Amino acid sequence: MIEFHGHPSSKRAAIGAQVAAHLDRVATRIEAPGVELYYREAFLSQDECAALIALIDADRRPSTLFPEDAQADFRTSESCDLDTWSPLVRTVDARFAELLALPPANAETLQGQRYGPTQKYGAHHDFFSETSAYWKKVSAVGGQRTWTAMAYLNVPEAGGGTNFPRLGIEVQPRVGMVVIWNNMAADGSPNVATLHEGRPVEAGVKYVVTKWFRENAWG
Numbered sequence: 001m002i003e004f005h006g007h008p009s010s011k012r013a014a015i016g017a018q019v020a021a022h023l024d025r026v027a028t029r030i031e032a033p034g035v036e037l038y039y040r041e042a043f044l045s046q047d048e049c050a051a052l053i054a055l056i057d058a059d060r061r062p063s064t065l066f067p068e069d070a071q072a073d074f075r076t077s078e079s080c081d082l083d084t085w086s087p088l089v090r091t092v093d094a095r096f097a098e099l100l101a102l103p104p105a106n107a108e109t110l111q112g113q114r115y116g117p118t119q120k121y122g123a124h125h126d127f128f129s130e131t132s133a134y135w136k137k138v139s140a141v142g143g144q145r146t147w148t149a150m151a152y153l154n155v156p157e158a159g160g161g162t163n164f165p166r167l168g169i170e171v172q173p174r175v176g177m178v179v180i181w182n183n184m185a186a187d188g189s190p191n192v193a194t195l196h197e198g199r200p201v202e203a204g205v206k207y208v209v210t211k212w213f214r215e216n217a218w219g
């Protein structure tokens, strides 16, 4: 099956190599065929996780999809953009940028997400498809999404892992742990092997925060 989502890019290839070299020093690599995937424990403290959960509970509403045209049962979680001016969010934003050694200006607004029982985020890519109707719009504002960093704020009683079906890897939530991956292949083109899903929560609730980095300054 041919899945074309975009062309190689020397700029994105360079971002990939530079961030991976940095993460090799500050995070742990998960062996994954053809994908740069890392984790780091205790990226957020227990107190920070609890405070972020409170912010998400105050603001959450049914998640939207980007683009907005996918099936209704695909992303059933609730989510919100976290308040950029909150001191805690500013601290966490700065820590994400430092973790990846990427310019803070390239990061999208920190997104919080809550999954109750049965809720999930179906298999998707975080990169934008250059063949999509929205590509023109997003490419003018920040360009392609390169790296994703997602931190777990709690551990659900059952379910809720982050599954990469093409890698045969399912990451299990741990409080304060961050998972980081490059959505681009080595040549800077969108990497379909990064397909991933938030598995349904079977019992309890799951909270995460996600940071998506663009190739250029965003917003």
Ligand SMILES: O=C(O)CCC(=O)C(=O)O
Pocket: 121, 126, 148, 150, 160, 161, 162, 163, 196, 197, 198, 199, 208, 210
């Ligand atoms: O909740 C998860 O495990 C996955 C979330 C995700 O894919 C995202 O925020 O882009």
Ligand SMILES: [Fe+2]
Pocket: 124, 125, 126, 196
């Ligand atoms: Fe994702």
